Every structure is written in structure tokens, then in C-alpha cells.
Amino acid sequence: MTPDTVRCRCPLADGASLTVTATRRPRMNRADVKCSVPDDARLAGRMQQVLRLARLTEASFDSRDQVVLSIDRRPPEGERGWELAAVLADRMVRGLLRPDAALAANGWSDAWERGRVDGHTLGAMQAGDIVLGGPGGLPHLGLLSGHADPSAAVSSARAWFPLHSGVEGGMGWVEVSVHPLARGAGQDAVEEEQTIAAPDQDAARQLAVRQVLSGARHFDGRALGRWRSVVRFSAGEFAGRSWELALVMADRLARGRDFVPRGRLIASGCSSAWHAGRVDTVDGVNPKCALLLREAGPGDRILLPRAWQEQLPAGFAEQLRMQGASLACVERIGII
């Protein structure tokens, strides 16, 4: 059950921070959203409007809940970074996001009704675990569960992978953004690996990313020579090759070639033959399964190598299903 109270911090450019507190209670014929900002009724009205607009992007609506939001003090004049914190708190308190999805956030938007986040107000300062709105951070609310923005000109999708260190390792994510490849009429076909970039990664990882993606796209059959791709990884170190399956699936989602999970896609697996679409096994069954049980939420899709099927802990799949997630042990990517 989701908690009745959720807090989301909003750091500001001057180093101070606001705290948005959201509570949920039975509605009993009251307004669906109530907002309060100390000494500023106009801003409270704006906050309610932001929340109502952002709710238009949600799939289903429950009129039985009332959500009350407050900010602990009045934001400086012209400051809009609290908008994202308020929207995320509103979703977390109703259980649409995991309650630890965003402990701190800063972002604003002129198009909340489309789920777009235009930017943040933090300047260049980046510290710790803050969800930042805008390009390079969170350009679209759906990306919190890995989904592409249906109205953007760049298609970005994320997939998650359990880190090998398992117990305290947590989850990493990989994001693939694809742009249509502009090619002149007389130009020769470009080598697929030249169109894939993985900034902020060392040369070995860049090479691995390029080889994996061009192999998997070769398997796809309709993917070569059409896209310019940028691959980003979450912050933090990781080793091994078990992120490969997550990368391949994020790429398929970004290119609009695969069914979309309702929640996050969490995958662990590698391959020595991506051009055949084969998925090989990786290490760390037990710590990764323990981690997945802690992390999996409603709608999440978990993909593991076929070889793990017999090694899974007893009752693993049932437990995942109870949490609303679904599991498949695959030996190939693609439909069935």
C-alpha cells in the first residue's frame, strides 16, 4: 500500500531548498486537489493548475482520493523549479510512481498537459540524486518508467539493469535516443557503428556499445542506415556485460519496434551473437533476484536469460506477479 504522506525536496539555484509535502485522504466530496503556499494564494492556484494539467497524461483516474499539497515556504519571485517536485509528489502519493522515485527534483514546463518538462532552474550546479527537468535530464514524465515522448522529434527510451554487485548495487539504467539520420542523395551508406555515440564513456565501453547495437540492429532487419543514436548510462560505475540486453531492448523501444511495457523494463543478459538475436546467460542469479524482488513494481517487465529458468529461487515468479511485475526468461529477442 502506498504511504499517505510523501515529501519531495526542490533544491534552488541559491543553495536553499523547498520541500513539497503531499498527503492523500478519502475525498468525501471535496476538491480533488488542494494546494497551499504560505502567503501566496495566487501561486497556490497556479500549483493546482499545474497538477491538473499533468494529470491529463495519466491513463486512469481515481476520483475517490483527495491530494493536499503544500510548500514549506514561499518560493522566490519567478522561481518555477518547484513545479516538477509538485507533480512528482502528486504521483508518488497516489502510488503511480514508487515512493522513492524522486527524493529531490527541479523542473518546469509550459506543456504539462503533454507530459513535457522543458528545463530546470538550477544553473550548472549538479549535486547528488536530483531529478532535473529538461533535455539531458528528464525531458518527459514518461521517461521515469522508460517510455518515449509520443510528441517529441527525438525518441528516447530507457531500460534498467541490476548491477552485478547485487545486494547494495541497486539498479543502473541505459537510455537510447534516436534521431532520424539525414543523408544526402549522393552519399554512400554510412557504417552503422559510426552513427552510434556513447558520450562520457571510456573507449572500451563505447566500442562495446557500438558492436552490440549494430549487431542487434542487423538482426532487426529494418534498422540499419536509418538512425543516429546517442546512448547514455546512469551515473555510477559498473562492470561486466549484463547491461547488453537492457541496451538492446531500450534501442528497440526507442525505434518503435517492440511492445512497450506498462512500467519499467528491467533486463539482465548478454550475447556473443546479437546479430542472431540470441540471449546468453550472465552471472549472479541469487543476488540479482533478491534485488529484483525489492525493486519490481506494478507493470514492470523483467527479462532474464533462458538458462536462469531452472536456477531461479523458489516462488520467484509468483512473488513478482504478486507485486504486479511480469517475468520472462528468453533465449531470443523479438516477438515470441
Add this chain to the structure above:
Amino acid sequence: MRLGFFKRAAPAVDACELGRTVVALTLPAGSAPPSGCQAVVVGTDGRTRRLQAARRIEAREGETAYAFHPGPYTADLQPFETAPEIGLRTSFAIDAPDPQASQQRFDLYLSSEVTVRLELAALAAAIEAALRHELATGGLELPPCTTLDEWNAFRQGLNQLLYMRFGVTVDDCVPVDLGDTRDYARELGQRAQAAPEPAPVTEEARPAAAERFEPALEDAKALRRLFLELPCLMCGLRLAAMPAAQEQFHRQQALLQRLDLVSVGVNAMPALALAAPGQALPVDEQLRRARHSRRACVSLDEAWALLARLRQAGEAALAQLYGEAERIVANLEADCAGRRSVSSDEETP
């Protein structure tokens, strides 16, 4: 004096598209249903009757006669908005009438949602929207790397959903690569070219007259749907799930009672443009009322989808589905109350 039965049955107008791009079409009274088609007569009160093997359509004053072709039809559905290159090639048909039902679901669909003609494209778009909504809310599951069991469960759910919601029977449904007809890269390129110039919002960007939100029109359509479909929904809920335990029986009774009240409220809904008799309502409040009635129709769609899930649910899933039903009914109540209220400030703080 000329007697009616000497008249030749007039051939139906542009009926040759029936069965290809048009699913159903109104016919003038006295004409003959085209070959291979069946006829449904819809009364002013929304009641429907099928004409079995009629040579000529006999419709009374105020009644509308439709001819529909049973199909089969084929449509490529795109189950996810952000995945345009993967689709479901679905072929469906309007089956022979179910002798157990007092009213065929397809006839109800015709009477409550169709005006003049039902194009295949419009029906496919409605089916696609219903499918996407179910996938987004978790009523149906179609995850990446679908296993055979998951696919079979999805197919059963889809069959049941389309039968309950539209009265059509799915013959076949296979995943297809839509890459031949759709190019996602080109679509993204067009979006990129359209994006940098937000200035010319003047002429072409404005939606055409048909797409614009006309409060009076939308509201009338929505209220007609509520008026016709709520009684059928209640009937369906009674039949769909036999309560297994006393506690479930109470929940079902409570739901039916609340739906009954909503239904009575819909039948006595105040006019859109009036705050009180003889007193006009401001235009923005009319807009708000129309939005509420349209949202009530979303709940109506969700309720049909839920009935489809109830029909095939096991004992274990019933409790969760009843919870879902309570959410839908609460939303219906809230939207009907919003449709009735004169201003948005009426809610108690």
C-alpha cells in the same frame, strides 16, 4: 389510390461500399437491404430490433434503419502510440445474433454511438483506442518478448474486450511488422521540421471544424450514450459475476444501487445551457459541463472493458475487479455531479 405493396423496393444508395470500407449505413425506409447485409431498426428511444430476412425495410415514424455487412473486416491496429512500426493485423466480423441476449451488443453500439454511417476506419480507430486504454491501465498485457502463454491470455482478453465493447468477434489477430507502410524515422524528421516554427499557429494548425470541441454536440452525444448504455451495463454486471460469498454479494448490490442512482440522475440531467429555468449559463461553465459528460463516457468505456475482464476472471481476481468497479462507479458519480453543478466552486473545500 396506390397501395404500398405494389411499390418496387428502391435500391439502396451507395451501398456497394458496404462490407469493404463501410460497416453500417442508414437506409431510407422502404428500400431493400443490399444482398449479404442485415438490417437493424433503431427507435427514437434507442430501442433496437433486427429485421430477419426482410425484403423491404419497414420503419415507423422517427425510426432509423441501418444496414450492416457482417464482414469479415481486416484492420492493422497499432497497440502502442510510441511503437508505430509494430502492429496487430486483426480480422473481425459481426457474428450471427446471440439468441440468449435480449439485445445484440453491436445493435446497441449502432444506436448509441453511430450517426448516419459507420466507416471501417472509424470503427478501427475506436477499437485501437479501446485497446490502447486497456494496455495502459493494465487490463490487457502485451509486454516485450511476449511468451506464448502471455500471448494466448492477451488474445482471450482482446476477444472478450471487443465483443463486450463493440459486439464484434475477432477471427484472427497476429503481430505484424508495419515497417512497410510506416517509417518512424521519417515521422520523427517531420516533427523536427514542424517544431522550430511555433509562430504560424494562425490558419493551418487550427483543427478543422469537425475536430474542434463543440460543447453542445459532444454533450448531447455523451448523454445519449449514458442514457442508453447504463441500463445495459447494470444488466451485464448482474450476469457477469455470480458473487461467491456474502461479502461480495453486498459489494455487488451496493454497486448496482449506485449505478441505478447515476442512471436516474442521467435521465433527469439539466440542459447544458441553463443554470436554472430561463436563466442562461456562461459559456465556460457549459464547456466544463461538457467536459464532465465526456469524461463520464470514458468511465463508460472502462466499465465495458471491466465487464469483459469479469467474464473470464477466476475466483481469485474477483476482489481486485470489484475494487476497480468501485473506482469506475465513483468516477461516474463524480462526473455526473460535475455535469449537474452550475459552477465549479460548488464543491465543498
